Amino acid sequence: MNVYVMVDMEGVSGICRVSQVMQGQPDYDKSRKYITWDVNSCVKGCFDGGAKRVLVRDAHCTGFNLLWDELDPRAEYIQGDSGTERMPGLDSFDGMILLGYHAMAGTSSAVLEHTMSSAGWQHFWLNGAKAGEIAIDAGIAGDHNVPVIMVSGDDKACAEARRLLRGVVTAEVKKGLSREGAILLAKDKAHMLIAECAAAAVRNFGNVKPLRIRRPVKMRLELVSKSKVPGERDNLKVINGRTYEVTGPDVEKALKLL
C-alpha cells in the first residue's frame, strides 16, 4: 500500500511551547530536528509494516520545517507552498497518517491547541459539530476515499482522533498539562512508539474506513477579533459580528471559501 503522511509540528515529540514551532524563535531550529526524527521514525514504521511508497507533506506553517538532508531516502517529500491543493497527489495513495497533530481550538490542557490559526480562529464547526484540523484533514482525505490510519500527538489529539475515526491507531507522545506544558516521552521511546504504531497502522489498513463528511459541507467560523467578518456573498452567510458560515461541495472547496 501507499501511505501519505501529513506532518504538523505542534504534536511532534519533544515539543510543548510556542517558541518551538515559530520560525525565528530561539527554540525553533532544534525543533526542526525533532520533526525530522518523528518523520524518519514514521517512514521506517511504514516500510516495516509493508508500505510500498511513502510521501510526506511538510504541512506546518510555510512547509519548510523538515531537514531535507537528514530525511529517510526511501520516502518522497513535499516542502514549501503546495500550490492549489492541500494534499497534492493524494489520489494515488491508500492510507493517510496525520503526524504531529494537535487538538482543536478550545480543548482544555491540550498542547498548543488551535484550529488552523491561533491568532485568527476562535472556534470552528464542520456540519454543526465542533471540529479541528484532524477532522478537516481526515475529511479531505475521505473525499478522496483515503482513510486516516494513524494519528500522533498529545493525549488530547489522540482522543479527538479516536472519537472521530473508528479503528485509527494513535501514538501518544506526550500528555498535555496546559497549552504550553506536557509530560513528554523520552526521545527514543517516542520514536519507537511512532515506528511501531505506523507499522501496526499499515498492517491494519484494511479495517479503517475513510471519513465521510456529509455534502454539501457547511463550515462555521468564529473569529478571534471583531470586524474581520467578510461581506455576504454566494455560499457565505454572516451569523454575527464575529461569525460566518460557508457552504461548499466538499471539504477542501468549503475550506477555500473561508
Ligand SMILES: [Zn+2]
Ligand atoms: Zn502547525
